[in-house]
Structure formats: structure tokens, C-alpha cells
Amino acid sequence: MIKYMFLLFISLLLFVSCNDSSNVKEKVNNPEAMALDTYKPGFGEFMTNVQIHHAKLWFAGKYQNWALADFELNEISETIDAIKKYQQERPETKVLSILNPAMDSVRVSIRQQDQKLFVKSFTDLTNTCNACHQSVKFGFNVVKIPDTPPFSNQDFSVKQKAAR
Ligand code: HEC
Known part of the structure; x- marks a missing residue:
């Protein structure tokens, strides 16, 4: 046995x-x-990237540096696309499209070089970030319009001279 x-x-x-x-x-x-x-990268790492470009976008708009603002908005878009690609299994990924209307509005303000509309649509965008955080139970991550530039080694006010 x-x-x-x-x-x-x-x-x-x-x-x-x-x-x-x-x-x-x-x-x-x-x-x-x-x-x-x-x-x-994890969802949170992508979000940290979004956070950086969200802050840079604000200062680009503040200095009416529209070429830079356009670049920063695209960086946010690309990161959102990367979340959709690499974090498909997270249920929050499906909610990301709530950013679209505010992102579109920021894009229009940049295209029209309309600072008033930029401030309004950036505020809407920031509120939408927080609305999502609330709805997916990450409401303790509160974002706001930044007071100071995120990095001291980047000049947001320098605009490229227009090509002649
Ligand atoms: C789909 C809804 C959703 C939207 C829209 C969203 N977030 Fe998030 N965010 C999350 C989730 C979920 C987390 C927590 C991720 C994790 O698991 O670490 C998070 C985390 C964060 C964090 C904390 C990152 C860290 O690890 O320290 C920041 C900062 C952040 N988001 C900024 C933003 C900004 C700025 C926007 C708007 C441009 C935004 N988020 C839009 C869902 C969202």
C-alpha cells in the first residue's frame, strides 16, 4: 500500500x-x-502623467502660449488613449469619455486663442476630473487649478516667434 x-x-x-x-x-x-x-504603467501612474500636463496646460494658457497649450492638451489626450489601451480591465476606463466635452471646449479656446473661454473650459475640465474621481470612489484625489508652475526649469511664457 x-x-x-x-x-x-x-x-x-x-x-x-x-x-x-x-x-x-x-x-x-x-x-x-x-x-x-x-x-x-498602472492607472495611477498614467494619472500622474495627466496631472503634470494638466498643470502645464494651465500655465501655457495663462501666458497665452497657444502652441504650448495645444501640445499639452494633446499630451493629456495621448495619455487618456494609453489608459484605454493598457488599462482595459479597469472599470473606471469606461468612464474616461466624460472628459470629452471639456477637452473639446479647451481645444476650441486654444484654436480661437480665446483666453476667457480657456479659463472657463479649463475650470470645467478640472471639475470633470474631480467628478470622475468622486464617482469611482477616488474622491480623495482632488485636483485644482495650480497656483505655481509644476517645474521651475520650464519657461511657459516664451513663445516661438512666428515664422516670417
Ligand atoms: C475615469 C475617471 C477619471 C477621470 C476622468 C480622471 N481621473 Fe484621475 N484618477 C482616476 C482613478 C481611478 C484614479 C486612481 C488610480 C489608481 O488606482 O491609482 C485617479 C488618480 C488620479 C490622481 C492621483 C495619482 C497618484 O497616483 O498620485 C491624480 C493626480 C489624478 N487622477 C488627476 C486627474 C486629472 C488632472 C484629471 C482630469 C484631467 C483626471 N484625473 C481625470 C480616475 C479618473
Whole structure:
């Protein structure tokens, strides 16, 4: 009886180890499975990126540096797209589109170089960030219009000279 149990134990061990090595082989032959093991930024890391460009966007608009404002708005858009691509499994990702109307309005203000509209639509955008945080139970992350530029080594007021 003990002999049989021992044999059973050994075959179980063999089974488990074979399974393991075939798993590794499967991954090597399957780039998609390998890719799943590589690093991808978390939702919060993407949001920190959004936060930086949100602050820079404000100062670009404040100095009526429209080329920079346009660039910063695009950076926010790209980061939102990256969340949609890399954080599909998070339920909050589906809520991201609530930013669209405010983002569109900021885009119009930049295109029209309308600072009044910029201030209004940036305020709307910021309120929408917080509305989402509230609705997805991350309401303790409160964003606001920044008081000071996020970095001291970037000049937001320098505008590119128009091409002649
Ligand atoms: C889909 C709804 C949603 C929208 C819209 C949204 N956020 Fe977030 N935000 C989140 C969630 C969820 C987290 C927490 C992520 C995590 O799990 O770490 C977060 C976290 C943050 C954080 C904290 C990051 C950290 O780790 O310290 C900041 C800052 C932030 N968001 C800024 C913004 C700004 C600025 C906007 C608007 C331009 C915005 N968010 C719009 C859902 C949203």
C-alpha cells in the first residue's frame, strides 16, 4: 500500500514539473504571453502623467502660449488613449469619455486663442476630473487649478516667434 502511495506521489510530482516546463515553453513560443509579463504603467501612474500636463496646460494658457497649450492638451489626450489601451480591465476606463466635452471646449479656446473661454473650459475640465474621481470612489484625489508652475526649469511664457 505504502509502495503504491509512494508511486502515486512520484507521478504527481512528475506531472506537476512537466506541466511547469511546458508552461515556460508555451510562453517562449507565444510572444503575447511574454508581453503580458512585461511592465505596463498602472492607472495611477498614467494619472500622474495627466496631472503634470494638466498643470502645464494651465500655465501655457495663462501666458497665452497657444502652441504650448495645444501640445499639452494633446499630451493629456495621448495619455487618456494609453489608459484605454493598457488599462482595459479597469472599470473606471469606461468612464474616461466624460472628459470629452471639456477637452473639446479647451481645444476650441486654444484654436480661437480665446483666453476667457480657456479659463472657463479649463475650470470645467478640472471639475470633470474631480467628478470622475468622486464617482469611482477616488474622491480623495482632488485636483485644482495650480497656483505655481509644476517645474521651475520650464519657461511657459516664451513663445516661438512666428515664422516670417
Ligand atoms: C475615469 C475617471 C477619471 C477621470 C476622468 C480622471 N481621473 Fe484621475 N484618477 C482616476 C482613478 C481611478 C484614479 C486612481 C488610480 C489608481 O488606482 O491609482 C485617479 C488618480 C488620479 C490622481 C492621483 C495619482 C497618484 O497616483 O498620485 C491624480 C493626480 C489624478 N487622477 C488627476 C486627474 C486629472 C488632472 C484629471 C482630469 C484631467 C483626471 N484625473 C481625470 C480616475 C479618473
